[in-house]
Amino acid sequence: MTNHTALREKILSLKKERDAIILAHNYQVATVQDIADLVGDSLELARAAESRECSAIVFCGVDFMAETAAILSPNKTVLLPAQDACCPMAEMVTADELVVLKSRYPDAAVVAYVNTMAEVKAVSDICCTSANAVKVVESLPNSQVIFVPDQNLASYVARYSKKEILPWEGYCIVHDRFTPEDVSRQKALHPDAEVLVHPECRPEVIDCADHVFSTSGIIRHACRSQAEEFIIGTEIGILHRIAKLCPEKHCFPLSPTAVCENMKKTSLEKVLVALERMEPRITVPSEIAKPARLAIERMLKIP
Ligand code: 13P
Ligand code: SF4
DSSP: OOHHHHHHHHHHHHHHHTTEEEEEETTSOHHHHHHOSEEEOHHHHHHHHHHSOOSEEEEESOHHHHHHHHHHOTTSEEEOSSTTOOOTTGGGOOHHHHHHHHHHOTTOEEEEESSSOHHHHHTSSEEEOTTTHHHHHHTOSOSEEEEESBHHHHHHHHTTOOSEEEEOSBOOTTGGGOOHHHHHHHHHHOTTOEEEEOTTSOHHHHTTOSEEOOHHHHHHHHHHSSOSEEEEESOTTHHHHHHHHOTTSEEEESOTTOOOGGGGOOOHHHHHHHHHHTOSBOOOOHHHHHHHHHHHHHHHHOO
16 A cells, blocks of 8 residues: 555544544645545635534635634534645735724725635625625625725726725735736637636736636636636646546646645645644634624625
């Protein structure tokens, strides 16, 4: 038996013993995706964390995702195998800063991208993900909306909404680096390929795209589309999932350096240690979890 096979078997047996499930984001390394019970985007993983029956969740992603799972499932043990896996964008806004902004716009609703820490969700009206941001904003009665922290996602939403969107100036350090020149370079090499990008990209990159989707939206579209070739404008971990689900399609990264280092911190070894020790455990104090949960649940109620 190879080391890799032995590691997988240990994880699967311990997972059963602990009554745990493994949730993995679409950007995780291939070996971690391949052992997960569900691989998905932020919205799918949040829904699964809430609805799946189990005693523990091993969250292979970054801290805000594990926090969201812990908020939705206070009775489940939520483990984050890579304790230092964070989202730099989520750290670009604090609850104190948001409270100051809210006081300047008392009539505005506050939409927090799920890529925020629990304290920020707790002072927001509703959360959104890249899969439902437009729907969430349109569901609100307010004509003014404070949108934190991603200015690119805010600008994408503003294309489809008549509301006044007040963006925070945060951004994803991976997606914000894509340029229209990256698109031209890849289009010159693959002229028949459809360009699929994530809404965390800059507006000028969105302008060059054929379609804009969440990570799972990109995967679904690549599998269902008549096109055979795709240029993929998001983190490169997604290519493994597309290759697995529709191996006949050819996908080219918009940039091969689009790597979220934090998403790559989780390994099978760390998953095993987390299951053995039942830590690092993610918990959220109830005074923060309660209001944050309201904001997440409002989002989850939107079909
Ligand atoms: P998705 O919700 O589309 O999976 O995006 C999460 C994320 O962190 C994108 O950078
Ligand atoms: Fe955060 Fe960007 Fe990494 Fe997504 S890709 S987790 S937004 S840093």
